[in-house]
Amino acid sequence: MDRGLYVAMTGAKQIMLAQAVNNHNIANLNTVGFRADSVSLYSQPIYGPGFPTRVNSVAGDSGTDFSSGVMQSTGRPLDVAVNGKGYIAVQGTDGKEAYTRAGDLRITADGNVTTASGLPVLTESGPLNVPPSTTVTVGSDGTVSVLPLGLTPLGVSPTDRIKLVNPPEKDLQKGNDGLLRLKSGGTADVDPNVTLTSGMLESSNVNAAQSLLNMIQLQRLYELQVKSMNSTDQNEQTAQQLMSNAS
Amino acid sequence: MNLALYSAKTGLDAQNTQMAIIANNLANANTTGFKAQRAAFQDLVYQNVRQVGAQSTQNTEYSTGLTLGTGVRIVATESNYAQGSSTNTSGPLDLAITGQGFFQITMPDGSLAYTRDGSFTLDNQGNVVTASGYPVQPAITVPVGTQSVTVGADGTVTAVSATNKSTSIGQIQLANFINDQGLQNIGNNLVVESVASGSPQTGTPGLNGLGTVQQGSLESSNVNTVTELVNMIECQRAYEMNSKAITASDQMLEYLTTNLS
Numbered sequence: 118m119d120r121g122l123y124v125a126m127t128g129a130k131q132i133m134l135a136q137a138v139n140n141h142n143i144a145n146l147n148t149v150g151f152r153a154d155s156v157s158l159y160s161q162p163i164y165g166p167g168f169p170t171r172v173n174s175v176a177g178d179s180g181t182d183f184s185s186g187v188m189q190s191t192g193r194p195l196d197v198a199v200n201g202k203g204y205i206a207v208q209g210t211d212g213k214e215a216y217t218r219a220g221d222l223r224i225t226a227d228g229n230v231t232t233a234s235g236l237p238v239l240t241e242s243g244p245l246n247v248p249p250s251t252t253v254t255v256g257s258d259g260t261v262s263v264l265p266l267g268l269t270p271l272g273v274s275p276t277d278r279i280k281l282v283n284p285p286e287k288d289l290q291k292g293n294d295g296l297l298r299l300k301s302g303g304t305a306d307v308d309p310n311v312t313l314t315s316g317m318l319e320s321s322n323v324n325a326a327q328s329l330l331n332m333i334q335l336q337r338l339y340e341l342q343v344k345s346m347n348s349t350d351q352n353e354q355t356a357q358q359l360m361s362n363a364s
Numbered sequence: 365m366n367l368a369l370y371s372a373k374t375g376l377d378a379q380n381t382q383m384a385i386i387a388n389n390l391a392n393a394n395t396t397g398f399k400a401q402r403a404a405f406q407d408l409v410y411q412n413v414r415q416v417g418a419q420s421t422q423n424t425e426y427s428t429g430l431t432l433g434t435g436v437r438i439v440a441t442e443s444n445y446a447q448g449s450s451t452n453t454s455g456p457l458d459l460a461i462t463g464q465g466f467f468q469i470t471m472p473d474g475s476l477a478y479t480r481d482g483s484f485t486l487d488n489q490g491n492v493v494t495a496s497g498y499p500v501q502p503a504i505t506v507p508v509g510t511q512s513v514t515v516g517a518d519g520t521v522t523a524v525s526a527t528n529k530s531t532s533i534g535q536i537q538l539a540n541f542i543n544d545q546g547l548q549n550i551g552n553n554l555v556v557e558s559v560a561s562g563s564p565q566t567g568t569p570g571l572n573g574l575g576t577v578q579q580g581s582l583e584s585s586n587v588n589t590v591t592e593l594v595n596m597i598e599c600q601r602a603y604e605m606n607s608k609a610i611t612a613s614d615q616m617l618e619y620l621t622t623n624l625s
Contacts, residue, residue, distance in 0.1 A: 133616065134413070134432060137367035140609045141407070141433030144375030146602040147382065148405035148436055156430070177428035178416070191402075193444055221404055223442065224543045226562030233404035234439045249542045249565070251464060251573035266540075266565070266573040290416070293431065295407040325605055332612050339616045347623045 122349045124171050129342035131158055131176040136335045138176075142323045143332070149233070150219030151321035153182040153328075154291070181297075183286045186218075186322035188314070195222040195230075197255050198319040199281070203311030204297060206239040206280035206304075207232055214239060214304045215296035216282060216289070218319055224253065230261070230279075236296075240277045241307055247276055255279065257312045281311035367411070367432055368613040374435030375606035378405060381438050382599045389587045390596075397448065397480035397553055398585035400592075404440040407433055445544045448480075448586035450578060456513045457484040457492060460583040463575020465538030468501040468566065469494055469554060476501060478539055478564070481553040483582055492521075492534075496552050504534035515579040519569040538574045539564035 138156040145151040157179035162169040188198055197220035199205060204216035221233045230238045230245040237244035247253055250263035252273075259279035264272060282305035289297045299305060382403045392398040416429030450460050459482030461467070466478035477498070484500065487493045492504040506513055510523040519536035541547060546560030557564060570576045 129620070133366070133368060134430065136613060136616070137371055137432050140368045140371035140375070140606075140613065141435055143602075143605050143609045144371050144378070144435040145405070145407050145433070146375070146605065147379065147598065148407055151405075151407055154431070154433060177414070177426075177430050179428065191444075192446060219406075221442065223545050226541075226543050226546060226560055228542060233442065234406050264573070267571065268573075291410065291431065293410040293412060295410065295433075325601070329605060329608065332609055336612045336616055340619050343620050343623050350624065 120171055122346055124173060125342045125345040125349065127173045127175075129339055129346070131174050132335055132339045132342060134176045136332065136339070139328055139331045139335060143325070143328050145321055146323050146325060148219075148321050149221055149318050150186070150217060151295075151323065152218065152291070152297075153321070153323045155179045155182060181289070181291050182322055183289075184322050186320040188317050189320055190316060191318050192316050193221075194252070194254055194315055195224070196220060196318045197222060197279075197313045197315050198317040200257075200312045200314055203281055203283040203308060204305075205313075206282055207236040207296070208239055208244060209236065209292070209294060209296055209298075213298070215292065215294075215298050216284075216305070217296055220313070221318055222255075239280045241280050242277075245277055245279060255313060255315045257314065258309070259311075259313055279313070280307055281313070282306065283308040283311050366613060366617065367434065368616075369610060371433065371435040372606045372609035372613065374408060374437060376603060376610070378403075378436045378438050379599050379603040379606060383596070383603070385441060386592050386596050386599060389592050390589065393585055393587045393589055393592075395481075395553065395585050396483050396582050398587065399443045399445055399448075399480070400585070400587045401441045401443050402595075403438045404442055405436055406439045408435045408437055410434065442545055443547070443549070444586060446586050448583045450581040451584050452580060453582050454580050455483070455582075456515075456579065457486070458482060458580055458582050459484060459515060459536070460578045460581040461538065461569070461575040462578050463573075464544075465540050465569065465574040466555070466564075468537060468539050468564075469498045470501045470503075471498060471554075475556070476539075476564075477550065477554040477556050478547065479554050480583055482577075494553075500536065502534065502537060504536070506533060507531075515577055517570060517576040517578070519577050536569065536577060537566050538569050538577075539566045540572075540574055541565070 135156045142153045158174045160172045161175045163171045209215040228246050247263050250265050252264045254262045259281045260275050262275045284305040290300045292298050385403050389400045410431045410433050413430040420426050469477045471477050484492050490506045492500045509526050512524045514522045521534045522530050523533045524530045542562040547555035548558045
């Protein structure tokens with residue numbers, strides 16, 4: 118067994134995985150509030166009998182890009198965008214608190230406020246619920262005011278406040294459902310400094326040009342690995358020919 | 365299955381659907397009472413290839429894991445129920461709703477549908493019907509020999525006879541829903557109630573948060589063509605990039621098969 122062949126094969130396999138992460142980012146170019154994933158390849162020497170001369174490459178998450186996306190004006194009162202750092206607290210499908218930047222909210226028939234994917238938006242004391250009303254307005258600190266049916270504009274009253282948090286980015290981790298959660302598993306405290314803008318949505322923060330460049334680079338790297346697999350193969354062939362000529 | 369190829373493929377799918385929605389909005393830029401729709405994108409589930417924090421040996425743990433995203437999907441189409449601008453038509457049975465609410469329409473099967481399109485006409489019996497011929501609920505019949513019909517802001521319909529005598533012939537009622545996003549579009553400018561929309565709350569226009577009725581006007585489509593065109597450009601470029609990603613992944617595999625054979 119030629120060991121060099123396997124080093125190149127591992128490289129090619131891991132680069133294909135990195136390409137998958139990059140393609141996932143490109144697929145989410147238009148996903149509201151999406152945070153780009155990044156992947157990096159790191160070296161892992163192979164220890165065993167003899168010297169550790171071979172170094173395999175291993176793909177690993179190098180975290181999530183937490184920079185802000187572009188703000189798009191939509192004019193819809195229930196579209197909210199988080200200004201600067203911060204997250205909106207929602208209830209994940211597992212019932213636990215999770216965080217998102219996607220603020221395209223809606224109201225269900227029961228008056229629950231949810232995200233576009235149907236996850237309930239949380240206040241400090243549980244899911245946010247609004248009474249039947251003419252208008253629902255979200256203030257910059259997350260306060261939700263409603264004008265209940267049948268009342269004049271004098272009847273506008275605040276109902277509750279959306280839970281806005283701003284935990285340190287190093288404590289956050291993207292779950293398998295794309296929502297952010299604390300690595301420790303706990304819940305983050307309300308941060309009064311996080312503000313919202315109503316009538317706006319934050320677009321995906323994927324940098325299209327950067328992703329295209331990454332894609333080309335990964336493609337060429339992959340070809341290098343294949344080329345070196347090919348060379349190993351040719352070496353073996355030459356060796357085989359020499360040996361069969363000698364005999 | 366190659367994940368890199370399939371992630372990009374989901375991107376193509378989603379952008380394609382987005383383009384269909386944009387095209388439908390643009391096609392309805394002149395449809396009375398039309399409400400623009402938009403797509404809600406969501407990232408698909410992530411594959412956990414290597415769990416972060418798992419033990420790499422008895423005493424050490426992996427400081428990074430490897431999670432692979434699997435692409436994108438469209439979870440919902442959201443209608444924007446913002447008010448469209450009023451256009452003056454002077455037609456006596458052209459009604460626009462200023463504010464919330466829907467006109468109630470009786471469908472041929474007897475069920476109720478709802479619309480913001482108030483371009484009503486009369487049928488051969490004198491009933492007030494939509495452009496498709498479906499009667500308004502509660503039914504309003506204009507008597508023979510009526511000279512003019514007046515609809516008040518509160519929906520009261522008054523007919524003036526040839527002898528200049530005015531009679532009230534009915535009252536237009538509006539319906540409202542707690543979650544108008546949840547209404548199901550069925551075409552013909554109509555929407556129907558769904559589990560998500562909640563049940564309709566009917567009432568007199570102008571009361572209980574319902575809008576008022578404006579005679580001689582129609583609510584035009586609320587599609588903002590500039591926004592749609594910008595969205596279209598964005599969508600087209602995103603589509604191209606996803607297609608490029610597929611090509612690149614394909615070339616990688618092609619390179620592999622041609623060089624290692």
